[in-house]
Amino acid sequence: MPGTAGAGAGAVEVDFEAATPQRVEALRRGGVQLPGVSERTADPRTHRDFVELRVMAVGFGLTEGGYLLYCEGLPLPVLVPESQVDLGVTSAEPLGAFIYPDRDSALADLEARGTEAGHPRYAWYRGAGGTLVVPTFFSPASTPRIARTMLEVREHLVQTTQRELKVLLLTLTGTKVLQGVFSRVLRVGTEPEPRPLPRQEGVGGRAPASQPPAPQVAPSAPEPVPTPATPAPVPSAPAPSPGLVQALSGGNPTPRVGPAPRLPQDVAARPKVPRVLPPDRPISSSHSQNAQLQADIQYLQDLGATNIRVNQQQITVRNGQRVGANRPDLQFDYNGRRYHVEYDTPMSGRGPGHQSRITSNDPDAETILLIVP
Incomplete structure (x- = not known):
């Protein structure tokens, strides 16, 4: 079961795992004797990865x-x-x-x-x-x-x-x-x-x-x-x-990344926020991606999301300022935070690069990478 090391604010939870008999024997032959762990302590059903x-x-x-x-x-x-x-x-x-x-x-x-x-x-x-x-x-x-x-x-x-x-x-x-x-x-x-x-x-x-x-x-x-x-x-x-x-429920499946040096064209972008263009703009030649985008926009409008932009240059939350020449497929404000969504195909591999650039321009923003063939 998960154990606790340390105390107070420095406490760290750990999971105990019992080595397989084959692993124990291999280590024994190498001169390593593992300490005994009870089955209850190492029960996989209490492991955080169960x-x-x-x-x-x-x-x-x-x-x-x-x-x-x-x-x-x-x-x-x-x-x-x-x-x-x-x-x-x-x-x-x-x-x-x-x-x-x-x-x-x-x-x-x-x-x-x-x-x-x-x-x-x-x-x-x-x-x-x-x-x-x-x-x-x-x-x-x-x-x-x-x-x-x-x-x-x-x-x-x-x-x-x-x-x-x-x-x-x-x-x-x-x-x-x-x-x-x-x-x-x-x-x-x-x-x-x-x-x-x-x-x-x-x-x-x-x-x-x-x-x-x-x-x-x-x-x-x-x-x-x-x-x-x-x-x-x-x-x-x-x-x-x-x-x-x-x-939008607080469990973004896209892991966060740290900011990298900004591109010169993003640094040179004028802070003035451009006007909002119609949200029915396409983001690619893919009919399925454009259809999925519109379904997501409808969902966001039902949720009460604001400042929705499609295929426009990156801005910060509440129209704070323009921070890049890049054009996220979809961006919007929700619960006081700026979100950016990129739609990619299974084979494109461009999503992580988009996320890195978005994060570098606005470390407080959240990026969501979606796969839509």
Whole structure:
């Protein structure tokens, strides 16, 4: 379980992890004797990276054959294949408190140790590129809250017959927050990199209600988190970007970066704020990106965001001043803060450069990077 080092304002929480038997033996042969840690202290279910403590919502893709987990701190949903889910297992025991570095090594040790007659066993490992602690199979025994929500998601979609990767997203309290089509996911197993799917349509919706701090709950491209309820999007139009919804709830999926030296053309930009141009301006030749932009603008207007600008030079909050010659795709004021949104394709790779320039021009601004093919 998380421990505490130090006291007062200097206290630091740490997680204890038990080494696997293979690691312990390798260190022993090298002359290193690890101190003993009780299974209770090192229980992966109390680790801050345990998937049940990081998951915010669960979705189900009909044609992809798996579940989508939206987890705190991850910019993309994690795909759990149905082959790694058994919602009928209500009694099972972990192999131990140790956490394997990957799924393959966890499965190999499970096979080597065998399974007790009539009593399934599972092991813990680092999944989704090492960012989460997950079991070798998801079930009511290993991840009860996630399993319960998986069942609810399937029940909601039992009548759905659409052929796309259609996803209904529920919070862990059963609140519907999202319905749409997704294009990028992360596998919970051994694949750390995002992979594209054949197509994408707009996604989004209302954010889930706030959850207790522990376990943490609350999610793109996709991940709503607690925020005031807003009107549901028009069914025929793209829904607001989940990454935008999450960012305006205080959980921006785009990690912040530090300012770098400003470009000469930005330093030379006249401080006078230019007039606002019509927000229906295009940001690219991509029809899907322009459509998603307009859906996001409608969402922002419903939220009460102000000073909305599209493809115009960067300014600061409340029209303070012009600070750059660059043109963020979308910028606006919300709750006393300036936000900038950049829409990129999965392969463009230009988002981080845009974010660095925006931050250098205005370190107090928030940048949201969205992927829309």
